[in-house]
Amino acid sequence: MEETISLKELFQTLKKRLWLIVLITIIAAIISAVISFFVITPTYQAKTQILVNKTKSDEQLYTGNEVQTNIQLINTYNVIITSPAILDTVKDELNLDRSVGALTSQIAVSxxxxxxxxxxxxQDPSPYVAAQIANKTAEVFKNKISNIMKVDNVSVLSKAEVKGAVAPIKPQPLLNIAIAIVVGLMVGVGLAFLLEYLDNTIKTEQDIETILELPVMGVIANIKEVPQATNVAARAPFNHRAPQRGETYGS
Structure with missing residues (x-):
């Protein structure tokens, strides 16, 4: 016969293992908070924007085809910006103590x-270094792109700046803790049902009917311990001597 589980049984299982679910959730939140605040190094982000066009004289106007061609070249520019031809110079001018490959992994072009x-x-552990790398990369690209391609019309629209207290982009402790709480709840609930499934002990009449598929005919109630009978003889001893001729009890 197919076994079904009612919502009442589910809630009873959750109620019985509630302490376990809460404990796992709290542990997950604490671990996430410790890692976010004390283990992961904060990372800051700086951005700069540049505009790239082909050289045009003041009298000439851009046509739709030329603008479309410039847009298609953007992907090429993106590759050039993160190439050793640009980043080698950025690394040398800023005296960065990292390889070009590591520098490339820090830069995203879009x-x-x-x-x-x-x-x-x-992105960099220091917001000031991140801003320096972003600005220097734009500057080197602007100076070198004319030698790499026939483009010498690069404008820096905005420079990366560090203003006041800058918040790191990662880690995000509150988000990490929230995710840890959700994961902890899921793990706790799953573990609660797993323990309930593995628990084959019989505790109630319902367990007998469910496991043995037998009706309960009667229940033996718990009998409290009966106090020991008062020993009257111990408190009031009597004479075991048999009465002699002519004697009566109590004489």
Whole structure:
């Protein structure tokens, strides 16, 4: 016969193992908080934007085809910005103590759809170093792109700056703790049902009916311990001597 589980049984299982679910959730939140605040190194981000166009004289106007060509070249510019031809110079001028490969992993280049604006984003444990790398990368690209391609019309739209107290982009402790709480609840609930499934002990009449599939005919109630009978003889001893002729009890 197919076994079914009612909502009442589910809630009873959760109620019985509630302490375990709460404990696992609290432990997960504490571990996440400790890792977020004390283990993971904060990472800051700085961004700069540049506009790349082909050289045009003041009298000439951009046609739709030329603008579309510039947009298609953006992907090429993105590759050039993170190439050793640019980043070698950035590394040397800033005296960075890291390889070009490590520097490349810190830089992300993107552009909006149908836009000639290129955004250079840099992540670093120091917000000031991140801003320096972003600005220097844009500067070196502007100076060298004319030698790499026939482009000498690069404009820096905005420079990366560090203003006041800057919040790191990662880690995000509150988000990490919230995720840990959700994961802890899921693990706790799953473990509660697993323990309930593995528990084959009989505790109630319902367990007998469920496991043995037998009806309960009667229940033996718990009998409290009966106090020992008072020993009257011990408190009031009597004479065991048999009475002699002519004697009566009590004489």
């Amino acid at each position: 552009s909006a759809t149908d836009s000639q604006v290129v955004e250079i984003s840099v």
